[in-house]
Amino acid sequence: MKEAGRNRSREMSSPVLTFEPELSRTLLQDVMDLSGQNLLACYQCRRCAAGCPVGDEAGVTPDRLIRMILFGEKNEVFNNLLVWKCVACYTCGVRCPNNIQTARINETLKQMSKAAHIEPLNPKVAAFHDAFLTSASRSGRINELEFMCRYEMHNTKSELMRGGGWRAIVDEMKKQAGLGISMMKKKRIHFRPAKIKKISEVKRLFAKAKEKNMGR
């Protein structure tokens, strides 16, 4: 009896529904808003695919990526190599009859996976761009030697965090050191610091960027 009564009361009172816009957003909406690209305009003509220089290596072409987003395939979207192999040459966007810049979508997806703490398929790419911006925020300009050291630090850290071996770290360092030495021989590395005078102004812009990201 007690059980039946409970069921009846559940049937009688209507459940309380709340509308939470953030939770009901689809992947498609997020990507369209953040990238500023109208993915709905894609009619799969595949001109982007024909022009993409890394489509073969990535195994995914821009049109496929757009389709995955339209279908809401979150896993596939955040775990495909195109996002990380994209060289941002924007050939896809130049060729698209509907002006969809898939390279821009790849930038957005990198940002979204960072915000959601999704591990990048190619952590070196993420380490590179993070190190680049850190260097720019510290001195306002990029000194390649300082930047490459920072990149190797970011890289080593992410390799260790993923439980990677020392072999990979040492190989990577050897490779970059080899390039560094040949650059030195050709006087294409500089040792003078690259700091700008009004670094405080650049730091304010970085602070503003942080504020905005926290509100997201």
Added chain:
Amino acid sequence: MEIAYYPGCSLHASSELYDIQSRIVLRRLGIELKEIEDWNCCGATSASKTDDFLAIALPARNLGIADASGLSEIVIPCSSCYSRMMVSRKKLADDPALRNKINAELTKKIEGKIKISSILDVIVPKANTGEIAEKSIKKLEGLKPVCYYGCLLTRFPSDVEVPDNVENPQGMELVCRVMGAQPLDWSYKTDCCGASAAVNDTDTSLILMYRILKDALSRGANCLVTTCPMCQFNMDAYQDQVGEKYGFQERLPVYFITELLGIAMGLSPNEMQLNRHFIDPVGLLKELKLI
């Protein structure tokens, strides 16, 4: 004529030779470059891959400084810096709220009035007026370059003005012809070399460079000529690696357009800093009796 100049980090570091050449060669063509003061890094592709606000704000600070210089035109030889600056200016023009927000942090506010030029925007008119031919004392006969524009110089045609054909630009060919060289037609002039992928995804970048070099070689080119410091660096510094991996022996020097202008004007390889190349650029010039 004095115009404002934004060298960007590359021209102050790994491609300093390009900075030195540009100043000398443009001076000979009657253009004095005035470097804008205390400029900062444009953020390159790293900013747009990491933070949308910085991707606009970092170039914006430079645009503010350029506007305050009082000059009417700024030349940006690096394709990446040029492209970021063009995109930032367009975004700031379309979004006054963002412009005000960024301006609030800046001493020199963005007005959006200065004309942004690539190095070809500055050089090509000098080919048309006959000034390059006039200043050239040597004909670059026997030099068969493929003109390698790289990807970023002609991008975003729907958003920003691209002064040349987007996928088949002709400006650099025109300049080469005026100097007496025979630029060859080819299919990879606006293809990407991989840029930063050479460091963080080397195998991918090597494939892209291989395709570019393969087409250049099969057309019978004896060199590449470019305006982009990243294209020049990659094709030059990684060419041995590409050749070893894909099994070809030929090596092509990768010149900046400013180097060829300098040679045509009779400047010495030393003045042009040719000793700072990875693939020997002097041998071919000697062989053709251009130096």
